[in-house]
Amino acid sequence: MWMVIGMWDTSKDYRLMVAVKAVDLFRRTLESGGFRGQWKKKPALQAAGEIERILQGLTYCYMEPEDLASSPEVMEIKGKVEEIVEALGGEDWSRRFLEEAPREEREKVEENIARVRFFLNTLGNLDRRLMLGKISDPVIGVDIITGEVMSVGNHPVADKLHVCNVNAGGRSIKVVTNDLDVRENDHVAVALLPPQNFMGVTSEGMFLGVEGVLRDVDGEPGEMPRGIPLEALNETRNLVEEFLKS
Numbered sequence: 001m002w003m004v005i006g007m008w009d010t011s012k013d014y015r016l017m018v019a020v021k022a023v024d025l026f027r028r029t030l031e032s033g034g035f036r037g038q039w040k041k042k043p044a045l046q047a048a049g050e051i052e053r054i055l056q057g058l059t060y061c062y063m064e065p066e067d068l069a070s071s072p073e074v075m076e077i078k079g080k081v082e083e084i085v086e087a088l089g090g091e092d093w094s095r096r097f098l099e100e101a102p103r104e105e106r107e108k109v110e111e112n113i114a115r116v117r118f119f120l121n122t123l124g125n126l127d128r129r130l131m132l133g134k135i136s137d138p139v140i141g142v143d144i145i146t147g148e149v150m151s152v153g154n155h156p157v158a159d160k161l162h163v164c165n166v167n168a169g170g171r172s173i174k175v176v177t178n179d180l181d182v183r184e185n186d187h188v189a190v191a192l193l194p195p196q197n198f199m200g201v202t203s204e205g206m207f208l209g210v211e212g213v214l215r216d217v218d219g220e221p222g223e224m225p226r227g228i229p230l231e232a233l234n235e236t237r238n239l240v241e242e243f244l245k246s
Helices: 015-033 043-056 065-069 072-088 093-100 103-123 125-130 230-245
Strands: 144-154 162-167 172-177 188-191 194-199 202-203
Touching: 015 043, 015 103, 015 125, 015 230, 043 072, 043 202, 065 072, 065 125, 072 093, 072 103, 072 125, 093 103, 103 125, 103 202, 172 202, 188 230
Parallel strands: none
Antiparallel strands: 144 162, 144 188, 162 172, 194 202
16 A cells, blocks of 8 residues: 655654644644633643654654654653643533534634644554554555444535535544535545535545545444555545645
8 A cells, every 4th residue: 555665764754744734733723712611721732832842853763663653752742632632621622612612603613623633633643653664655644544424414505515424433523525425324434634624614534535435445433444445545645745735
């Protein structure tokens, strides 16, 4: 699936590069002032700053990815992610933010919540992606998982888009797709990408496919799918590259 190379240059590891950009996205999201209610903004930003410092130190460490995955630095990052979740208000932080949001701000708050989720997922699962070894490909910078479509609905204003709620293994994510053949109970492959707003609806990922969405993917929800065609990764690769350049 991916190109494997010899001596490892961590400064060009897409997992670390995407992680750095995800921290920046998270900080900008919190500083935008979109979240209301009782939560601890300053500790959350301080923890993000610590994660950024750790990532900067790892950029030129030249450690093997598998060794890096179990290093004290990466374990510290995971601990900081847990601190941020607590600072946001605990495991149900997103529900609380939505409840506090005025109706006119709900769309923006949902988009900000999706951005925070992307950050938490990207940094929280950094060790899992590093364990995949020496892979030099933009797609390794984000999680690609199996999902089970739980519901499919029409986009409120776009006839050629559907909004899907997807079981991503213990949590639900929202995916906007232009493949109108996707159905409830389909097993799909999902790239968990930086959120995109499609005319008022925020999508937390993208279904993989070649000529249409792959709808019978082998794997349990939340786990890495098996047997994905190489060409199904092309759009994910492009979107990760765009995120890094943004």
